[in-house]
Amino acid sequence: MPSHLTTPDLSKVDQERLAQSGIDLSMNNRCGSFLQMDQDVVHAECSQEGIEVLSYAKAFEKYAWLKDYNWKMVSPDKDDVTKYVAAQKDPKGYVIIAHKGSSNIFPIQACLYLGKDQIQHVHNIIIAEEGAELHIISGCTSGEHVGKGGAHYGISEFYVKKNAKISFTMIHNWSENIEVYPRSASIVEENGVFLSNYVCMQPVKKVQMYPTATLKGANSVARFSSIVIATPGSLMDLGSRAILEGVGASAELITRAITKGGTIISRGHINGKTAGTRGHLECKGLILKDGVIYAIPEIEGSVVGTELSHEAAVGKLAKDEIEYLMSRGLDEDEATATIIRGFLDVKINGLPGALQKQIDASIDVAEKSGF
Amino acid sequence: MLQVKNLYVNVGDKEVLHDINLQIDDGETHVLLGPNGSGKTTLLMTLMGYSNYTVTKGTITYNGEDVTNMHANERAKRGIGMLFQRPPTISGLKLGKMLTAISRTKQENIPEMAKSVHMDNFLERDINKGFSGGEIKRSEVLQLMIQNPDFVMLDEPESGVDLENISLIGTTIGTLLEKDKHRANRKKSGLVITHTGYILDYLDADKGHVMCDGQIRCHGNPREILKDIKQRGYKECLECRHT
Numbered sequence: 283m284p285s286h287l288t289t290p291d292l293s294k295v296d297q298e299r300l301a302q303s304g305i306d307l308s309m310n311n312r313c314g315s316f317l318q319m320d321q322d323v324v325h326a327e328c329s330q331e332g333i334e335v336l337s338y339a340k341a342f343e344k345y346a347w348l349k350d351y352n353w354k355m356v357s358p359d360k361d362d363v364t365k366y367v368a369a370q371k372d373p374k375g376y377v378i379i380a381h382k383g384s385s386n387i388f389p390i391q392a393c394l395y396l397g398k399d400q401i402q403h404v405h406n407i408i409i410a411e412e413g414a415e416l417h418i419i420s421g422c423t424s425g426e427h428v429g430k431g432g433a434h435y436g437i438s439e440f441y442v443k444k445n446a447k448i449s450f451t452m453i454h455n456w457s458e459n460i461e462v463y464p465r466s467a468s469i470v471e472e473n474g475v476f477l478s479n480y481v482c483m484q485p486v487k488k489v490q491m492y493p494t495a496t497l498k499g500a501n502s503v504a505r506f507s508s509i510v511i512a513t514p515g516s517l518m519d520l521g522s523r524a525i526l527e528g529v530g531a532s533a534e535l536i537t538r539a540i541t542k543g544g545t546i547i548s549r550g551h552i553n554g555k556t557a558g559t560r561g562h563l564e565c566k567g568l569i570l571k572d573g574v575i576y577a578i579p580e581i582e583g584s585v586v587g588t589e590l591s592h593e594a595a596v597g598k599l600a601k602d603e604i605e606y607l608m609s610r611g612l613d614e615d616e617a618t619a620t621i622i623r624g625f626l627d628v629k630i631n632g633l634p635g636a637l638q639k640q641i642d643a644s645i646d647v648a649e650k651s652g653f
Numbered sequence: 654m655l656q657v658k659n660l661y662v663n664v665g666d667k668e669v670l671h672d673i674n675l676q677i678d679d680g681e682t683h684v685l686l687g688p689n690g691s692g693k694t695t696l697l698m699t700l701m702g703y704s705n706y707t708v709t710k711g712t713i714t715y716n717g718e719d720v721t722n723m724h725a726n727e728r729a730k731r732g733i734g735m736l737f738q739r740p741p742t743i744s745g746l747k748l749g750k751m752l753t754a755i756s757r758t759k760q761e762n763i764p765e766m767a768k769s770v771h772m773d774n775f776l777e778r779d780i781n782k783g784f785s786g787g788e789i790k791r792s793e794v795l796q797l798m799i800q801n802p803d804f805v806m807l808d809e810p811e812s813g814v815d816l817e818n819i820s821l822i823g824t825t826i827g828t829l830l831e832k833d834k835h836r837a838n839r840k841k842s843g844l845v846i847t848h849t850g851y852i853l854d855y856l857d858a859d860k861g862h863v864m865c866d867g868q869i870r871c872h873g874n875p876r877e878i879l880k881d882i883k884q885r886g887y888k889e890c891l892e893c894r895h896t
Contacts, residue, residue, distance in 0.1 A: 603741045609701050609702070612754055624744070624779075
């Protein structure tokens with residue numbers, strides 16, 4: 283049993299904020315943890331045999347071959363964010379390696395906590411070697427008093443080897459002053475599976491990300507699911523991209539977006555480059571209060587035999603659905619919340635129960651505050 | 654139980670129901686007949702409290718209380734329930750979740766009730782998404798079983814349903830309306846729209862009404878009225894001005 287995570291410097295409120303971003307301090311349902319507070323790595327361990335959770339610095343001390351995985355999926359010259367992280371003399375972040383054939387039933391939690399008005403930078407490398415199965419929950423949050431100027435720059439590179447699987451569930455629980463710029467990319471080899479889930483139910487000043495999965499191997503699979511609510515003042519520029527290269531590769535990009543006054547740009551791009559590949563992109567948006575949902579689905583096929591589709595819909599809550607539930611005895615607020623809950627209820631195939639539960643819990647918190 | 658007096662209803666700017674009068678006593682089941690577009694569903698939706706249906710004149714009294722201006726949920730709480738002919742599909746909302754929301758703290762055995770109407774495999778399905786005609790009706794009946802209303806409105810419960818399912822739906826609705834009890838002991842009441850009359854085999858209806866052009870034109874024995882309509886159609890009803 284892994285030891286409890288201790289966060290002595292955090293107030294109760296901030297510990298609660300950690301919990302809301304999916305971090306289980308008791309470690310009851312986790313097999314390992316990484317905790318970085320601002321730029322200090324305070325915890326990195328894993329009790330699961332065959333899986334290592336290391337700080338970026340320690341990992342490079344231990345494994346010289348990691349250089350072959352460093353800045354290979356994400357270019358350091360991509361933009362100002364990557365340049366900033368690449369220029370750091372003392373890089374932070376984590377490396378998680380699931381060695382050949384290993385697997386974890388209880389997920390590893392990676393927590394990135396921002397407590398000061400500064401830029402927190404991380405560079406993460408996640409590797410599932412042949413036949414390994416690795417589940418990670420990444421909880422990102424900030425202290426309640428962090429003011430303007432707080433930002434998080436995160437580079438993540440995922441390597442899903444032959445017959446391996448990675449699920450990565452990221453729950454954001456920032457605040458209205460924080461800007462967040464994840465830059466991530468993954469490569470999936472033969473029969474590999476990459477599941478990427480993103481949940482953000484709380485205010486944030488700006489999130490901008492466009493994770494990309496390159497499905498290199500035959501029959502490789504990627505599924506991106508995003509469940510987001512934009513509150514007034516929030517700008518969420520979110521996308522996901524799948525490049526289908528291996529024969530039989532398939533991808534699914536699903537987004538459920540609600541605006542309560544904020545702006546959501548929901549991008550998506552599937553590029554079918556090989557015959558026998560399939561991809562589907564789906565974005566459903568609900569406008570509860572005047573805000574913006576701008577869906578930009580792109581599907582690009584360049585060979586005979588790739589099958590791609592997309593479906594995008596933006597609208598309001600249907601009155602007849604609300605009244606239907608009211609005719610069964612629910613009041614208007616209950617009926618509305620029940621329908622929104624259903625709208626956000628995306629069940630992700632292949633995700634362990636503990637992680638699906640965590641996603642549901644994040645939505646529960648939003649539901650309790652009336653969405 | 655239910656009294657409708659001089660009721661006029663608009664849908665948008667158009668008056669659809671004109672001077673409706675109806676009284677349904679405790680334990681009675683009435684049948685509403687009439688050609689398509691005559692206003693039968695409008696009457697039921699108005700009685701349920703849907704906001705698109707505006708009462709411009711008249712009153713709806715339920716158990717002595719004026720419910721004319723009440724929202725649907727307030728009427729439901731007082732014991733009014735409805736089986737919809739074409740209920741909406743709600744993406745993402747599972748039937749089981751909805752049933753739990755309806756049941757509140759009543760602690761019904763939802764899986765067992767679902768099984769009794771062959772809907773136990775639908776609890777994890779989005780409500781009405783891809784349901785067949787019979788499945789929609791069984792889902793509606795299941796919701797009503799949990800809601801357990803005192804006054805049940807049924808909008809064409811047999812439409813789109815095969816004969817085997819009509820028997821299941823009819824029997825279940827019969828139980829909801831306490832048709833298994835002696836007439837003198839029945840407290841629950843119903844108002845049923847039917848075109849075929851198949852459902853009447855299970856409901857033992859007390860009175861029939863014929864609606865044409867937004868008016869109730871005549872009242873009488875439901876089976877006799879139905880027999881007349883089957884033989885002669887609605888032509889005479891449409892021409893009839895006797896109310």
